[in-house]
Amino acid sequence: MWIAVSVLNPLIAFLAICIIPIAEVGEHQNSFLSYIGSLTGGSWLATIVSINAVTVLSGAVLTSFVGVNGLIKRMTLDRILPNYFLKENKRGSTYRILILFFLLCCSVLLVTKGKLGPLAAVYALSFLTVMASFALGNILLKLRRSRLPRPEYAKPGAVLIALFAIIVALYGNVKANPQYLVTFLQYFVPSVLLILAMLMRKDIMHFVVNILESVSKGYKRYTVTRQRFLNRSLKKLYEQNFVFFSKGDDISTLNKVMMYLHENEVTNKMKIVTILDKDKQPDPKFLSDFDTLDRAYPEVDMEYITMVGEFTPELVDQLSKEWSIPKNFMFISSSGERFSYRVDELGGVRLIL
Numbered sequence: 080m081w082i083a084v085s086v087l088n089p090l091i092a093f094l095a096i097c098i099i100p101i102a103e104v105g106e107h108q109n110s111f112l113s114y115i116g117s118l119t120g121g122s123w124l125a126t127i128v129s130i131n132a133v134t135v136l137s138g139a140v141l142t143s144f145v146g147v148n149g150l151i152k153r154m155t156l157d158r159i160l161p162n163y164f165l166k167e168n169k170r171g172s173t174y175r176i177l178i179l180f181f182l183l184c185c186s187v188l189l190v191t192k193g194k195l196g197p198l199a200a201v202y203a204l205s206f207l208t209v210m211a212s213f214a215l216g217n218i219l220l221k222l223r224r225s226r227l228p229r230p231e232y233a234k235p236g237a238v239l240i241a242l243f244a245i246i247v248a249l250y251g252n253v254k255a256n257p258q259y260l261v262t263f264l265q266y267f268v269p270s271v272l273l274i275l276a277m278l279m280r281k282d283i284m285h286f287v288v289n290i291l292e293s294v295s296k297g298y299k300r301y302t303v304t305r306q307r308f309l310n311r312s313l314k315k316l317y318e319q320n321f322v323f324f325s326k327g328d329d330i331s332t333l334n335k336v337m338m339y340l341h342e343n344e345v346t347n348k349m350k351i352v353t354i355l356d357k358d359k360q361p362d363p364k365f366l367s368d369f370d371t372l373d374r375a376y377p378e379v380d381m382e383y384i385t386m387v388g389e390f391t392p393e394l395v396d397q398l399s400k401e402w403s404i405p406k407n408f409m410f411i412s413s414s415g416e417r418f419s420y421r422v423d424e425l426g427g428v429r430l431i432l
Contacts, residue, residue, distance in 0.1 A: 098119060099118065108195070144177060148173060152165070161277065163175065190262055190265070200262075203252050208267075214241050214242035217238050227413050228421070281316070288309050320349070320402065321344065323410045324353075324411045330372060348380045350404075353386070369383055407427045409427075411430055411431075
């Protein structure tokens with residue numbers, strides 16, 4: 080891809096300079112390549128270029144639908160977005176996600192009135208923001224997950240240079256067209272607020288329950304009904320079971336896991352699973368420390384389970400089906416270089432420490 084872009088893009092620019100005056104470039108920016116084709120080869124070449132452009136754009140749109148569908152589904156499974164989006168049709172397609180994304184795309188088209196300038200600017204801001212998140216994520220991996228094995232390593236200096244270049248590009252786009260930033264924020268801010276509301280839903284629901292309890296007695300029937308609904312919703316959230324696969328030798332890691340659950344998840348049930356080799360028993364000191372940790376979190380029902388065997392994707396799949404616990408509610412800590420599997424091979428198990 081890099082070779083193709085490095086060769087084709089400069090050649091196309093050089094070809095354009097050779098064929099038409101620079102002043103005419105702006106006059107045909109909506110169909111520039113087809114215009115060059117009509118000048119060099121005639122209408123037949125312009126038609127071929129146009130068909131090729133439509134095909135490429137159709138592929139890009141299809142790719143965006145597939146990517147957004149996978150992203151929102153994963154975020155919903157991790158309880159970052161409402162479960163409303165997980166509804167599937169008979170063919171197993173999460174059609175609500177696809178319909179929502181289609182409506183969002185149509186709304187962007189209507190807001191920008193179909194003009195290429197605003198559309199390109201909104202796309203550029205979105206794309207650069209995603210690229211910046213990649214750079215920030217890479218930096219966080221280096222700081223928080225340095226032991227996590229991965230096939231490619233980027234040097235810190237290269238990541239910082241890339242992040243600086245992205246920031247410069249963002250500033251340039253905003254400086255050139257400040258009005259397009261407003262359009263971008265009209266979609267970005269509500270999305271962030273929705274995600275924050277889902278992450279803080281436990282506190283929000285408790286707050287609403289307290290508000291309803293303090294409402295005047297004149298609205299007692301209404302408030303009691305709503306209060307019962309919220310309490311049932313909270314109870315359903317708390318009953319979700321989580322699993323953490325522990326090496327069974329470090330109680331401080333388990334304490335960090337419990338702190339993570341308290342801050343980021345809504346549950347009061349936790350299974351701690353340790354996979355042992357044959358004829359091996361858990362460390363008695365660890366069991367004693369586990370009892371102490373269990374007493375430190377009285378609101379959480381902690382269950383320690385030992386199993387003989389090997390930690391494999393097949394075992395994860397077996398336990399997920401046996402316990403009816405989705406794999407995205409199963410956690411592991413950072414694995415070392417000797418770990419036989421990549422995180423993505425575990426089918427959605429989350430890495431939290």
